[in-house]
Amino acid sequence: MTHFSANSPHARDIASVLHPQTHAGRHQELGPTIMTGADGIFVRDDAGNVFLDAGAGLWCASLGYNSERLAKVAYDAMRTLGYYQIFRHASHGPAIDLSEKLLELAPVPMSKVLLQCSGSEANDTAVKLVWYYWHAQGKPEKRKIFSRRGSYHGSTCVTISLTAKPDYHAGFGLPFDGFLHTDCPNYYRDALPGETEEAFSQRLADTLEAQIMAEDPETVAAFWCDPVQGGAGALPPPRGYFQKIQAVLKKYDVLMVADEVICGFGRTGAMWGCETYGMQPDMISCAKALSAAMQPVSAVLLNERIYQAVVRQSDKYGAFIHGYTYAGHPVCTSVALETLRIYEEMDLIDHIKSVEPVFLRELGALTDHPLVGDFSGVGLIGGLELVRDKATKENWPGEVGLGARIDQHARANGLILRIVGNRIAFSPPLIITAEEVRELARRMRATLDAVYAEVSAL
Structure with missing residues (x-):
């Protein structure tokens, strides 16, 4: 075992910190x-x-x-309004400004922005909104959600169920029922001999359709996808993939949720991965580059179809009962808004x-x-x-x-x-x-x- 002096950061880390995505026992030997x-x-x-x-x-x-510039924005925001929530009709300028900016940047028409704190929270919230929507349509049985093998969509109990990587489930009693997984679009690994990318994409779309039919389309609520599949190792889709997948989703009235947590804000050479691949999602989750990682902030963008369901459910239950303490935090939203300004200026x-x-x-x-x-x-x-x-x-x-x-x-x-x-x-x-x-x-x-x-x- 490596020995560190008792007061070193290494020794104090070993004594006090449990690290995510880390072999706990080996960390005691190696240190950080x-x-x-x-x-x-x-x-x-x-x-x-x-x-x-x-x-x-x-x-x-x-x-x-x-970033000195973002540090100053955070400092000024903390001195002006170090915290306030956006529950129960409360609001503040940075939350409003950031939401308006995201709607302006959206790759397809979106109606509202629901601010959150992390990519996992954004995807978890979007799952709740999917179910909320179908309940509002009088179709609570439409609950199953498809994602793709090799995908990663977060670490909450729900989003890790969306995540189609068995090692992320082991030992936790996960995934939850109703989270289903379809093919990873890895053309290099999985194409048949002589199969073109277009034909490969069609085969995967046909497989998804067969899975939806086997489950009963009236029980399938949504399809989750990141434009470039980060959890599969930064894997772009083959030609024609999303066009063929979206045709299946439209046929069976299955919502599409685009996980732009990795791809959003320029990563694919457009502001959104949805623009790069011609995707038409009902909701978009975003985080990470939204604040250049300088503050924990995320957002769900929802279209009018989803928003009107929220309105109807608010009438039914008296309010939209969802939220996180730090969602829309004035310091985080100030930094995110300034980050978007920097992107434009550069x-x-x-x-x-x-x-x-x-x-x-x-x-x-x-x-x-x-x-x-x-x-x-x-x-x-x-x-x-x-x-x-x-x-x-x-x-x-x-x-x-x-x-x-x-x-x-x-x-x-x-x-x-x-x-x-x-x-x-x-x-x-x-x-x-x-x-x-x-x-x-x-x-x-x-x-x-x-x-x-x-x-x-x-």
């Missing part, structure tokens, strides 16, 4: 990486090591890791479009490496698919610990990666420059070379 500062897209730890973060933290640090979408070709070219070039079978991406999000054999697409066996080896060598090369199963997901801060993308790719290739030298000798 203590981050102490940042400069743009780079972070540094207490040993002086500097890392290029290729994942923007948890997909969220869109403007990097420090011409964020034009910047992303200018860097996108370099991002796709430099990371796509890594497909010549023996460990890489494929790369797919859009905007400033994409993933490398790892293989043992390029011809058969065989995976490395689990006992090799390929992901752990890649993570170790990446950190030795000053690179923080997000490894998701057989994919390495890239979603760097949106301020990344073309030269920084080249540096990212250089460090990635050095990492792959070091790992391949190890595993090829096994």
Whole structure:
């Protein structure tokens, strides 16, 4: 076991902190990486090591890791109105201004904004709104919700049920009944020999239709989807996918909810992933880049169809009984609103479009490496698919610990990666420059070379 002095941050962390997504016992031996500062897209730890973060933290640090401008906005907001709630007809300027701005930016016509505190809360709330809507239509039996295998939609009990990753359910007695999962649209892995992307998309849409029919369409309430599937390793959809899926949803009157928590605010090269892929959702959840991760804030955008159901249910029950203490917090909404102003001033979408070709070219070039079978991406999000054999697409066996080896060598090369199963997901801060993308790719290739030298000798 590694020994730390009793008063060091490492020892105090081990003694007091339970870390999410962390092996609890191993953490007692290894201790934490203590981050102490940042400069743009780079972070540094207490040993002086500097890392290029290729994942923007948890997909969220869109403007990097420090901002004097946003810090001042938060300070001024806290001095003016450090807290107030938006329950029971109460409101304040930042909540109103942010809601109006989100409706202005929405990719399809939306009616209202329901402010929340996290992406998980936004998706959890949207599930409640789906059920609320169908109750208002006199169809409470329309309750089942489909999401896609490999998806991630949050960590509450409901949103982890939407999340179609069995390891996230193990030991918790989850998922809840009524949360159903359809195909992950991984063309590289799952297409039939000679099958085009359009044909693959049609096959997945046909499968979804068959599943809806098997469940009875009068029991199916909604379909949940992120434009680029983050939980599957930054996986863009194949050609024609959402058009074919939406045709099925429309046929059976199934609501579509777009989880834009990762993709919203520029990540795909448009303000919303819905714009990139021609999606027409009934609701949109967003978070992360909404405040550049500088404050915990999220939102659900709902169309008029959903809103009118809320009005009817308010008449029936006396109020819309839902809310969180910190939802619409004046400091958080002030920072989010200023973040959106920064995006406009820096011409964020034009910047992303200018860097996108370099991002796709430099990371796509890594497909010549023996460990890489494929790369797919859009905007400033994409993933490398790892293989043992390029011809058969065989995976490395689990006992090799390929992901752990890649993570170790990446950190030795000053690179923080997000490894998701057989994919390495890239979603760097949106301020990344073309030269920084080249540096990212250089460090990635050095990492792959070091790992391949190890595993090829096994």
